[in-house]
Amino acid sequence: MGQDTGAGLLVLLCATSFRHSVADGLRGQTSVIEVTNGGPWGDWAWPEMCPNGYFASGFSLKVEPVQGIPGDDTALNGIRLHCTRGDTEHVIESKSGRWGVWSEPMWCPDRGFLVAFALRVEPALTPGDNTAANNLRFRCSDGTELEGPGLSWGEFGNWSDSCSKGVCGLQTKIEEPRGFHDDTALNDLQLFCCRS
Template identity: 55%
Template structure:
């Protein structure tokens, strides 16, 4: 959860780049919220919150709402489960809407489809919970991040 009196004004993703047909790809491995008091002059002092994150991939630089706005809703991009021995990835990207109506898209992968937009958090997002598949081992398909839930500011 974001600290008291702060809200999510930016986010960053941990993504494993596509490795090719012969490798096990996991795509989206983590999501961080960057919480501020709303002024982007304090971006360097932003408090970062995250839930579980997978072990693969690299963290990208944060993506920020325009000054004075904050994250209000999201849409997760997910690849449908694959049958048999095909390589599944689970979640591959996410996009957020800011309070000023801007849309921010993560630097994830392009596989899968975006789901519907979540209901708006008119007072902003302030917490995160992710669903991660545990590491399954050698010669077994891993997917990493499979779902996410965000918590709204209620006051």
């Protein structure tokens, strides 16, 4: 293993360890679920958690519509979780891209919780207009699957692991605006699971 490869591996291990240790300290018994097909660009933003005793029952997406030629498409730019406890709602959001419009929330039926997710990602295009993450699916605690109103480029990857009770937080990986260069905005997502 070369020196550069070793340094890169060390940075990756430190970043993964940091994300997991942050999750452990955020809210009691917290674990992380993630997918393997996230986009390669950008940096992990801050984590956001539902208040204690709340779990995510719904979500909304910030999506930029198709820009056409010669526009620069970014597709999925942001994710909000709608956390509930009884009839009370609290909305959380990690960092989002600057483009697009927020959708109306989609909800799990019968006061269920979000427990797993899958991400639709367009592979890197060279040359081309890269968009990275395009859409999102969630699985609810009763098995219902909800697909967001994102765009259709790329493919959905495998489902994440499932939370034993429900999702209680999120963290996004966002590429900052690049001026006259190709923008992708949201690239990846990880979710936090809580037991109480």
